[in-house]
Amino acid sequence: MDVVDIQSLHRVPVAEVSSPAFELAPPRVLNPSTIPPHILDAMRPGWFTGAFPAGSVRLTKLFDVYVTMEGLVFTQDKKLVQQSITQHTPEECAQGLAQILQAEQAQTVQVVTPSSLLLRKRGEQNYGHWMVELLPKLWLAEEHLPLCSLVVPHLSGNFARVLRDSVALSTSFVALYHEMGVQDVAFFKELVVVDGLTNHGVYMSPLVFSRTDDMVARVPGAQARRLYLTRKNRARTIRNEDALITFLQEQGFLCLDPAELTLLEQIKLFKNAECIVGVMGAAMTNIMFCSKGTRVINLAPGNMPDTFFYFIAGLRGLDYYEIRGKLCAETESWDSPFEIERDHLAHVLSLGPQGNAV
Structure with a gap:
């Protein structure tokens, strides 16, 4: 051809x-040791180019x-x-x-x-x-x-x-x-x-x-300040998610799946949010509607070679973290269940605006 x-x-x-x-700057990642070397190499042009x-x-x-x-x-x-x-x-x-x-x-x-x-x-x-x-x-x-x-x-x-x-x-x-x-x-x-x-x-x-800011300006914001985005009943789920949801609800998080929300409903929810926690996936694209400085904590299996949300967060001026988790089974698929420790999530939630890079 x-x-x-x-x-x-x-x-x-x-x-x-x-x-x-x-x-x-490179992303701040908790548990970088869960990322296989070849996966890190695949993300290197995105994460470490810098300028x-x-x-x-x-x-x-x-x-x-x-x-x-x-x-x-x-x-x-x-x-x-x-x-x-x-x-x-x-x-x-x-x-x-x-x-x-x-x-x-x-x-x-x-x-x-x-x-x-x-x-x-x-x-x-x-x-x-x-x-x-x-x-x-x-x-x-x-x-x-x-x-x-x-x-x-x-x-x-x-x-x-x-x-x-x-x-x-x-x-x-x-x-x-x-x-x-x-x-x-x-x-x-x-x-x-x-x-x-x-x-x-x-x-x-x-x-x-x-034109993102113009889109956001046309939609009134919701009162919710803390959001957790689940992928329950789909690929790439957290094995112990129910326990994490209970913990996050105690911290004042609204837990939801944006998949069936209208675009205006999604913009409305994210516009005034101060902290977003979610499983890495399409729904996290909505962080583009957040205000500068919003904390974003992306939960992902260690072997998922994704820099997409890192770029969104960086270009939109968001306070971005990733927590990488271990897969629950021996597999190369990043669409498999993985684990996130509650203490790791609590730690990132407690951090100030500065953290350690990879």
Whole structure:
């Protein structure tokens, strides 16, 4: 399979936006010894780069391209556009090409003529990926060109409502949505691609929060000051969570699962919070709505190679900690149950604004 750089294609450069430099200190982590060396190495570019130089975010209009899988873009002659690869495996890239060829043979390729903005990527079914890595592309594009259609993942239930509410709350765009599933293939006469905004796990531009404060300002805050976010009945749960919940409730925490809350309800809850404790996962994306200085304590298995929430917290000026726990079974999956000791949580809750880094 041929992979081509977007700069080598017939295209119209729409805009190049400067992304400011920034600095982030390494996270404060309790139990770093639970992190396997290869997992720490995977997180090292995010955690230990320190000074991130200024960069560029580019908006480019392409012509006559295919989109399939989770946002993979192929040229008319079936070459894969490098900038559309976002954590896709080589096997997924090959599958994308195969789907295009099959759809052509079956004559099921949908042709889209309105100028469209690509808002898809690997992991697009995740709330955090949408709010931090995809929606901000619309914010940038809206400032530089007229748009007719948004190419978005096909979603259902509450997340589908959250997607549309987030567009309505943060933009003036009256959207025509082109929803796509992972197996779908569409051919776009004009497709706008945004690259350089994020590189998942390695880099996150401050521009991803360019309209976050405006969104928060439009929603009244709740009175709750301390929140615990559970993942009960889903993957990556805490084995002794009931005991931790009892302890946290004694400390004045409201325990909840934001999965079925509307976007406005989530913003309302997090806006005035002073301390957030939660199991590492999509719901913790809501820390982006917290005020500067809010304490965030992220609970995670030692082998989970994630820097996403560290970047959010750092760029939003939050007081961020991680407590890493031991897995309850011999496994390499970070979606397995793990343990968090109550004393460790109590210790981090009692700390002042300064702590020890990894």
